[in-house]
Amino acid sequence: MADTRRHYLDLIRQDGVHLTPELAAAFATVPRELFVPTGFRRRDGGWVAPADPDFLATVYRNDVLVTKLNGDVPISSSSQPSLMAIMLRALDVRPGMRVLEIGAGTGYNAALLATLGAEVTSVDVQEDVAVRARAALDRAGITGVRVTAGDGYLxxxxxxxxxxxxxxxxxxxxxxxxxxxxxxxxxxxxxxxxGHHPVLSVRPGDPATAAVVCSSGFMAAAGPLGARHAGSHPSSAGALPELAETAPARWSPPLTTVAYRDLWYAVGAWHRRATLATPADWDRTRLVLLDEAGSGGAAIQPDGSVHAGGPEAARCTAVATTLIDRWLELGRPEMRGWQVGLALDGDPAAPIWVPHTWQIVQGRAPR
Structure with a gap:
């Protein structure tokens, strides 16, 4: 098990994550397997049970563990450990701090927080999820965490x-x-x-402002916390029809995954029709500018080429190339170089602070 835990830390660090000694100790000592006692779904759709010979090896991969589904839709999980580590480091937790967690999941993140010395209250809207998280924390001998079922908005x-x-x-x-x-x-x-959920570090104020921590993809909240608002991007377009190349590649080699996400963030800051989609015959999602009908648009590839389709293909291509030019002229700003201003919007009966303005405060060289 000691070798497994050491390998686990190495896997987390492979994503370029810096683990402080305190974070490394937390990930090395909290037994993740106790938080998935009935198993979890792997990425290929198969279910991994505790009796399976590869159970522990799979638990200690740097991967999300889906523990509850509604049909085929994941609704509860243990997040990817490297992402958890980035968020915990950004949280800047010190012993004795009181931390409110919105979304209990398996209880594993709360266990890490408690191991870092925090006093944790974790709120989950799903009663059964809260019950299982509470039981897992007890099994692991974690104290200092209170798990409640309730509306995270409150x-x-x-x-x-x-x-x-x-x-x-x-x-x-x-x-x-x-x-x-x-x-x-x-x-x-x-x-x-x-179409994604970049992690923000937000400090209240007048106005409230935020800095971008990293990219991420999370299960979306329902209710007021997931409400549409004036600045909302379209939901994921899902599968688009076949698209044809309408603008050639702009650079070689293609952007790295990190740099492509930087471009994606900038386009989303500048254009409200930006989202993600999987065009027909493509093997992965791409940044797209969806047309007004939602049935076509332009997809930007990591090499800077544009593929478009639908009645507004020419217009969407022109917009996409203009936005690529803008990103290049600004020196390919990183996602972390943006400052975000927040404003109240959403459901008038239950408003939320949403991204409203974007300003580049730090330009960095491409990675």
């Missing part, structure tokens, strides 16, 4: 917190969280942007 009105971390994709942040946050506190949350 947070925990009876307490005040130094930090808030959100482990579900949201359209915006609840004003209740800001009211429950200490004056120098911050919120780490994955907030919808062009």
């Amino acid at each position: 947070g925990d009105p009876d307490a005040r917190y130094d930090r808030i971390i959100v482990t579900v994709g949201v359209a915006g942040l609840s004003p209740h969280w800001f009211a429950q946050l200490a004056p120098d506190g911050l919120v780490i949350a994955p907030v919808e942007h062009a």
Whole structure:
């Protein structure tokens, strides 16, 4: 098991994640397998059970473990460990801090927080998920965590917190969280942007502002936290019809995954029809500018080429190439180089703080 845990830390670090000694100790000591006692779904769709010979090896991969589905749609999981590590580091937790977690999942993230010395309250809207997380924490002998079933939008009105971390994709942040946050506190949350959920580090203020921590993809929240608003991008377009190349490649080799996400973020900041889709015969999702009908548009490839289809193909191609030019002229700014201004929007009866303005505050060389 010691070798397995060491390999686990190596896998987390392979994504370029810096583990502080405290974070490394937490990941090395909290037994992840105890938080998936009935198994989980692997990426190929198969179910991994505790009796399977590769159970422990699969648990200690740097991968998401899906533990609950609604049909074929995942609705609860243990997140990818490298992403958890990035978010926990951004949270800047110190012993004795009070942390509110929105989305209990398996309880594993709360266990890591408690191991870092935090006093944790974890809120999950699903009663059965909260019950299982509570039982897993007990099995692992983790103290200092209180798991409750409730509406994450409301947070925990009876307490005040130094930090808030959100482990579900949201359209915006609840004003209740800001009211429950200490004056120098911050919120780490994955907030919808062009079909993904980049993680933001948010400090309340007038106005509230945020910095981008990293890219991510999370299960989307329902209710007020997932409400559409004036700046919402289209939902994932799913599968588009066949697209033809309408603008040639701009660079070689193609952008790395990280740099492509940087371009994706910039396009999403500049254009409200940006989202993700999987064009016919393509093996992965791409950044697309969806036309107004939602049945066609232009997809930007990592090599800078544009493929388009539908009645607005020419217009969408022109917009896409203009946005690529803009990104290049600005020196290919990284996702982390943006500052985001927030404004209240969403459901008037239950408003949320949503991304409203974007400003590049730091330009960096391409990676």
